Structure formats: C-alpha cells, structure tokens
Amino acid sequence: MSDDDSEGEAIMSSSNGMIAVDILVEAGGWPQPSELARWLRDALDATIAEINLTSEAQPSELSLVFTDDTSIHALNRDWRNKDKPTNVLSFPAFDIAPGDTLPPLLGDIIIAYETVTREAALEEKPFEHHLTHLMVHGFLHLLGYDHETEQEAEEMEAIEVKILSRLSIPDPYVETGTFD
Structure with missing residues (x-):
C-alpha cells in the first residue's frame, strides 16, 4: 500500500491482491487515508472470504x-431521485450477479462523513464498526447483491452479518433495520 495522507489519496489492495482500490478523501472530517485503507482491507478480506471469491477470480479494481x-x-438526488443525503452509494461499472466472474x-463506492458519524452516534455504535459495515454493504452492491425485494434484503443482510462477525463487529440489524 502506498498513500499520501497530505493529499487525501491512497491506493491499496485486498490481502490476496484480488481487489485494488483507489481511495480518495474528498471532503469531511475523515481519518487519515492510511487508517481508512486498513479498515477497508479488513472489510474486503472478510467479504472475499465469506462469499468464497477465489484466487482464480480475475483481479479487479474499484474506487472509494x-x-x-x-x-x-x-449524487443521491441526481442518480436516485432522492433529495437527501444518504450514508453510502454504490455505482457498479458492470451489471453482474453474485458469483459472476469479476x-x-x-x-465506485461513495460514503458521506456526516451521515456516518450521525448514524453511529444515534445507534450507539463505534464509528469504525458502522463505517466498516457501510464499506461491506457498498462492496456487496458492486458484486451484484441488492436489497430491492424483501428476499434480496434478507440474503444481503445475512451475508453482511456473517462478514461483520468475521471482524468481531456485532449484528448491525439488531436495532437498525435496513438501509433506505
């Protein structure tokens, strides 16, 4: 991993090198890119392990x-017709289904500082736990998972809970319900 904390950018990859990530800290009171990269690597590694992405999978990249x-x-207003901030947005480059070749x-995954901070405080969760959950959530969207139907939401939430459990993060849906 290389990073330049002064400019708010970092490039990192999952431990197995399968996913390369370009990190940009655009605005907000975020921790240093090197710390964000560490949390992201943990989130990617746990996701890759849980959904059984193998080293035979084609290397891929994303931006966060x-x-x-x-x-x-x-972005939420222009792309989703929802005139309000949200915690995380994912913009898949390709339409893939879970299990497809990468x-x-x-x-791209975009995460908003104020919303993450506010939600973590309201839900009495550590900021790092909530942010890690949102990184996992956004990554799963890029891998073809969704929550448009109740069945999809249940499947995606169950996978998220298993991934977060690998990171010793409690079930985020116990008190909070689902994303909007």
Missing part, C-alpha cells in the same frame, strides 16, 4: 470516495 453530505446529497472494474 470519502465525502460529505453535500456531495452525496447531490469484471476488470467493479465501480
């Missing part, structure tokens, strides 16, 4: 943008 409520609000580019 850490931003603020103002930026994510505009494309060379997975897509």
Whole structure:
C-alpha cells in the first residue's frame, strides 16, 4: 500500500491482491487515508472470504470516495431521485450477479462523513464498526447483491452479518433495520 495522507489519496489492495482500490478523501472530517485503507482491507478480506471469491477470480479494481453530505446529497438526488443525503452509494461499472466472474472494474463506492458519524452516534455504535459495515454493504452492491425485494434484503443482510462477525463487529440489524 502506498498513500499520501497530505493529499487525501491512497491506493491499496485486498490481502490476496484480488481487489485494488483507489481511495480518495474528498471532503469531511475523515481519518487519515492510511487508517481508512486498513479498515477497508479488513472489510474486503472478510467479504472475499465469506462469499468464497477465489484466487482464480480475475483481479479487479474499484474506487472509494470519502465525502460529505453535500456531495452525496447531490449524487443521491441526481442518480436516485432522492433529495437527501444518504450514508453510502454504490455505482457498479458492470451489471453482474453474485458469483459472476469479476469484471476488470467493479465501480465506485461513495460514503458521506456526516451521515456516518450521525448514524453511529444515534445507534450507539463505534464509528469504525458502522463505517466498516457501510464499506461491506457498498462492496456487496458492486458484486451484484441488492436489497430491492424483501428476499434480496434478507440474503444481503445475512451475508453482511456473517462478514461483520468475521471482524468481531456485532449484528448491525439488531436495532437498525435496513438501509433506505
């Protein structure tokens, strides 16, 4: 991993080198990119292990943008017709289904600092736990998982809980329900 904390950018990859990630800290009060990269590597590694992505899978890459409520609000309004900030948005580069061969580019994940901070406080969760959950959630979307139907939501939530358990993070759905 190399990073330049002064410019808010880092490049890192999963431990097995399967997923390369370009990290950009665009806005907000985020921790240093090196710390974000460490949490992200843990999230990716646990996800890769839980859904059994093997080393035979094609290497792929994604970008993760850490931003603020103002930026994510505009994206949510323009791309999802929801005129409010949200915690995480995922923009898959390709339409894939869970278990498909990885494309060379997975897509983008955008996370908003103020919303993550506010939700973690309201739910009385450590910031790192909530952020890790959102990174896993966004990554699963890029891998073809969704929660548009009740069945999809139950499947995705169950996978998230298993992934987070690998990281000793409690079930985030015990008190919070689902994402909007």
